[in-house]
Amino acid sequence: MTAVKESSTQNHNKTANQLQCPVTYVMNKLGGHWKPIILYQLLNGSKRYSELRRAIPPITEKMLIQHLKQMEADNLIIRHAEPVVPPFVTYRLSEAGEELKTVLAAMVDWAEKDYQRTGASFEMVDECLN
Amino acid sequence: MTAVKESSTQNHNKTANQLQCPVTYVMNKLGGHWKPIILYQLLNGSKRYSELRRAIPPITEKMLIQHLKQMEADNLIIRHAEPVVPPFVTYRLSEAGEELKTVLAAMVDWAEKDYQRTGASFEMVDECLN
DNA sequence: ATCTACACTTACTTTTGGGTAAGTACTTGT
DNA sequence: ACAAGTACTTACCCAAAAGTAAGTGTAGAT
Numbered sequence: 001m002t003a004v005k006e007s008s009t010q011n012h013n014k015t016a017n018q019l020q021c022p023v024t025y026v027m028n029k030l031g032g033h034w035k036p037i038i039l040y041q042l043l044n045g046s047k048r049y050s051e052l053r054r055a056i057p058p059i060t061e062k063m064l065i066q067h068l069k070q071m072e073a074d075n076l077i078i079r080h081a082e083p084v085v086p087p088f089v090t091y092r093l094s095e096a097g098e099e100l101k102t103v104l105a106a107m108v109d110w111a112e113k114d115y116q117r118t119g120a121s122f123e124m125v126d127e128c129l130n
Numbered sequence: 131m132t133a134v135k136e137s138s139t140q141n142h143n144k145t146a147n148q149l150q151c152p153v154t155y156v157m158n159k160l161g162g163h164w165k166p167i168i169l170y171q172l173l174n175g176s177k178r179y180s181e182l183r184r185a186i187p188p189i190t191e192k193m194l195i196q197h198l199k200q201m202e203a204d205n206l207i208i209r210h211a212e213p214v215v216p217p218f219v220t221y222r223l224s225e226a227g228e229e230l231k232t233v234l235a236a237m238v239d240w241a242e243k244d245y246q247r248t249g250a251s252f253e254m255v256d257e258c259l260n
Numbered sequence: 261a262t263c264t265a266c267a268c269t270t271a272c273t274t275t276t277g278g279g280t281a282a283g284t285a286c287t288t289g290t
Numbered sequence: 291a292c293a294a295g296t297a298c299t300t301a302c303c304c305a306a307a308a309g310t311a312a313g314t315g316t317a318g319a320t
Contacts, residue, residue, distance in 0.1 A: 021166060021167050021170055021252075022237060022238045022241030022242065022245070022252045023166035023167075023169070023170055023234055023237050023238065023241070024166045024167060025241045025244075025245065025252075026237040026240060026241050027157075027160065027161060027166050027237075029244075030157065031157060031161055032277075032278090033277075033278070034278090036151060036153040036154050036157055037151055037153075037154060039153070040151060040153060048296095048297095049296080049297055049298080050295080050296070050297075053297095060278080060279060060280075060281095061297085061298070061299090062278085062279080062280090062298095062299085062300090063277090063278065063279080065297080065298060065299085066277095066278090075244075075247075081297090085285090085286055085287060085296080086286070086287060086288085086295065086296035086297080087286090087296050087297050087298080088296080088297095089296085089297060089298090096240075096243075096244050096247065099240055099243060099244075100240060102236050102239070102240065103233070103236040103237050103240050104153055105236075106232050106233040106235075106236040107152060107153050107156040107157075107233050108152045108153065109232070109233075110156060110229055110230060110232065110233050111152030111153070111155045111156050112152065113226075113229060114155075114159075114205075114226055114229075115152070115155065117205075117226065162307075162308090163307080163308070164308090178266090178267095179266080179267055179268080180265080180266065180267075183267095190308085190309065190310075190311095191267085191268070191269090192268095192269085192270090192308085192309080192310090192311095193307095193308065193309080195267080195268060195269085196307095196308095211267090215266085215315090215316050215317060215318095216265060216266040216267080216316070216317065216318085217266050217267050217268085217316090218266080218267095219266085219267060219268090261320100262319105262320085263318105263319085263320075264317100264318090264319080264320100265316105265317090265318090265319105266315100266316085266317095267314100267315100268313105268314080268315100269312100269313075269314070270311100270312080270313075270314095271310100271311090271312085271313100272309105272310080272311090272312100273308100273309080273310075273311105274307100274308085274309070274310095275306100275307080275308075275309085276305100276306085276307075276308090277304105277305090277306080277307090278303105278304090278305085278306095279302105279303080279304080279305100280301105280302085280303080280304105281300100281301090281302090282299100282300080282301085282302105283298105283299080283300075283301105284297100284298080284299075284300095285296095285297100285298100286295105286296085286297105287294100287295085287296085288293105288294085288295085288296105289292105289293085289294080289295100290291100290292085290293085290294105
């Protein structure tokens with residue numbers, strides 16, 4: 001989580017618009033390169049940090065933890081740490097995170113329609129949302 | 131539309147994941163700071179370029195046109211230009227764009243629920259989706 | 261003759277997001 | 291003694307996204 005300068009035009013515009021546009025509000029919580037993919041993984045149930053890392057090979061640890069922390073701060077996921085050594089940490093969807101399933105499902109529907117218009121279709125769809 | 135270097139790790143990861151993840155596929159078409167807001171404006175029907183500009187005060191012309199072009203290339207919106215002077219150009223949702231309404235509606239639903247958990251609620255919602 | 265509106269376009273700078281690579285602390289297995 | 295696995299953290303770099311500010315060409319209004 002790199003520090004964010006609070007007083008920049010970009011930031012100002014962002015927060016200002018967020019107040020008016022629920023779509024932007026959602027996009028800010030779902031956006032970023034990896035969040036959808038991480039969420040994707042958690043839809044099937046809770047996973048350990050290392051399970052997530054292995055499930056998403058191209059992600060770097062920095063990006064994974066960064067987005068996990070952000071989504072935790074946004075109350076989309078819940079972190080549970082067992083006080084043992086070696087550490088045992090799991091992440092799962094919060095209630096708000098679970099409710100996102102409708103949004104994600106709508107996206108998958110649309111993506112399939114749209115993707116078909118241009119050619120092939122997605123393969124991992126069925127196994128990812130349930 | 132700034133030129134994109136085709137061979138970068140970032141780009142490689144992006145396109146690779148897009149093939150597997152329909153959610154990422156959608157996010158790429160909906161993402162970016164302004165696209166949701168522009169879409170928002172077009173949900174109620176077609177609008178002229180200048181109407182959009184005035185409807186979204188903080189957007190710069192560069193950003194507006196850039197995203198309009200991108201969304202046109204993505205077949206989300208349709209540009210119609212009357213060959214008159216001064217120019218008369220309107221933008222409206224394509225069929226694919228219209229179909230996005232389900233996705234956007236799901237987002238708005240979620241945003242309201244989530245926003246209530248933390249305090250107030252959105253005001254522009256009702257007039258924006260119909 | 262200058263101003264405004266229209267729909268853009270261009271060049272340049274800043275901000276942010278993501279990638280690379282290394283290190284931390286503690287423990288179990290070889 | 292050393293490697294491997296756990297869940298992170300840190301510093302540094304680059305590329306993409308967004309912002310700033312100016313210019314283009316035409317035509318009607320003042």
